[in-house]
Amino acid sequence: MIVPAARVMLLTLLRDRGALAMAFLLPPLIFVIFASIFSAAGGDQLRLHVGLADVARSPATARLVQVILQEPTLRVTFGESAGSEDVRRLVKEGAVDVGLILRGDLNARREGAPVLLVTHEARAIAGAIMAGHLQRLLAVHMPDVAFNQVLADLEAVGGITSEQRAWIDETFREKAAGTRDDPRSRTIGLVASESALPQNAGWAVSYYAGAVAVMFLLLAAVQGAVGLIEERRLGVYDRLLAGPGGIAGILMGKFLFLVAQGTVQAALVFATAYLLYDVDVPASFGSWLVTTLAVAAAASALALALCSICTSRQQAQVLSTFAVLILSAAGGSMVPRFFLPPWLQEAGWWTPNAWSIQAYSSALTPGSAFASLSLSWIVLTAMAAGALLLALAVSLRRRSV
Incomplete structure (x- = not known):
């Protein structure tokens, strides 16, 4: 009785195309979709869609714009005449995952962070991911900006003399090329963040x-x-x-x-x-x-x-x-x-x-x-x-x- 019972079930399955699809087609198809999702989320295939505006239009921000546009792990929406409100609108409407506003000279030591991340609460993690991307891009492609931020921190703590500043500038210029493969450079003080929406849980x-x-x-x-x-x-x-x-x-x-x-x-x-x-x-x-x-x-x-x-x-x-x-x-x-x-x-x-x-x-x-x-x-x-x-x-x- 065991073999006939199994044979009946096999014939029933073979005659039912829907059951065949559910049993043998749906599992690998669902696996392909979720494997694509998790491999993208856990590796370099995750390509955030970034809305970018260069409001400061300084030489340093122009360099950063080019670095971001050439970064293969990002998809960028950028317009030469785009402003802060354009980026905020894109984030609010869900057209991009996160916004990036370059609102000040990266090498200037003034109050307020020169880079502003605009996030949406429904995609808040995208802001943290973009901050990590930005830190890596500055460390690899623009280490002088990170060095200048360290100088800004030193000046804020107690100040340095003009001779010390000249020596530090020269030393940093000599060492900049050697830090391109070191991701530990700092962006603290360069980046601030805000939500595109009013605060609401x-x-x-x-x-x-x-x-x-x-x-x-x-x-x-x-x-x-x-x-x-x-x-x-x-x-x-x-x-x-x-x-x-x-x-x-x-x-x-x-x-x-x-x-x-x-x-x-x-x-x-x-x-x-x-x-x-x-x-x-x-x-x-x-x-x-x-x-x-x-x-x-x-x-x-x-x-x-x-x-x-x-x-x-x-x-x-x-x-x-x-x-x-x-x-x-x-x-x-x-x-x-x-x-x-x-x-x-x-x-x-x-x-x-x-x-x-x-x-x-x-x-x-x-x-x-x-x-x-x-x-x-x-x-x-x-x-x-x-x-x-x-x-x-x-x-x-x-x-x-």
Whole structure:
């Protein structure tokens, strides 16, 4: 009995393409995605997107700009005429991971750090990573700046004579070339940091609220839409199709219900974020509501399209698990997108997750540009419309839902 039982299970598995994919295709595919994420986060493949502005326009800052632009581990957005507010806006809108403002001469010994790091609370670790990058770049490519900072510290402590200063300058010039491979040079006093947003503990949580909301909206929408297959099998639609509206009416009814269900689910997630983590949803309720409707519409339409293609409930459940895991991993619902390698960040824009996270971030950020938010709404709405048309086309071809 052992061998026949095993043989039956083997034949069942071989005949079920969905089960085969889940058993043998999904695990290596998920591994490739997460291996790419963690190898990028733990090595030199992590390429932060940096917004850069040279406000000081001194010879030293011009050198630093060139060093940063040529650094292969960074992706830089830089404009000759860019100012401090341009960088702050890019960080606030999520267009870059961290901002870098060169606001003073690096060799001047004045009050205030000449380099300003602008961070976003949802990507606070990016600021610490960029500070480490900056320290390394100065140590390797501009050691004279670090030496000048040591002089500034000496002068601040007790002062040095002009003869001592001349001797130190000459010594440092002679030793500068020998320190290029030594990463221990100091940047203390060169760099200050500020947040692009008002101080609020909820900014970091708002990212994860959007990421979790879209992932569970996709999962719940599929569970609701999979009823199409069961109702089709039981013959429920044979009677419904005789009524007005036909297939299109049935699909639209299902779609509207799933959108309403998704809106309530997202509201519960963000209500929890508001009550427990001070995410100020009421201050941006209008933008949040439109964003939620767009996200729920995209998730619901994609679920209906997927279930229209499938021929059995089991096939739909397997395929939906496969699809939601891939979309969530590539779209930033599992790991923040700036940890992803560049190729995966670009691929993520083909998922509803990335656009949903971007839309929620813009909607909940005060002063965020409407253009960024409206683009996310347009893309999510286009995804919903395209998926609904696909579901309708497949259903009409089969002459039943």
